Amino acid sequence: MPQRVVHPGLFTAGNGNGPALVASRCDACALLHFPATPLCPWCGGESCTEVAAGRRGRLHLWTVVETAPPGYRGPVPYGFGTVEIDEGLRVVARLVETDAARLGRGQRLELVLTQVGRDDDGTDVIGWAYAAVSGESTTDGAA
């Protein structure tokens, strides 16, 4: 089955370390942002360096989408929320879990690659999502 990424440059499959988001760290203020851009949205700095980030994080806010939004051609239902990645940035992401009762604030999550749609020619569209980390606490830590 042919595949393509939902948009180039947003994530990497990793090189043995698992998938990661492609973020940028500002060379001037050192703050992180996602998606990666050459301009810093925090200080206006014009030099940022791409970094792999977001392999793991904690769930911050969530919902479950049960009706496909206009133009969306992937499976429903799907989880959707904000995840505070371990590098300290909150990102909007799909969630693998589709039962809201099984999601909780502070739940440990890990980045996975998943099908988010299918083109007319049968090409699978691959994007990222966060899945529960098995065996780790679902309660908020000392953060």
Ligand SMILES: [Zn+2]
């Ligand atoms: Zn900056």
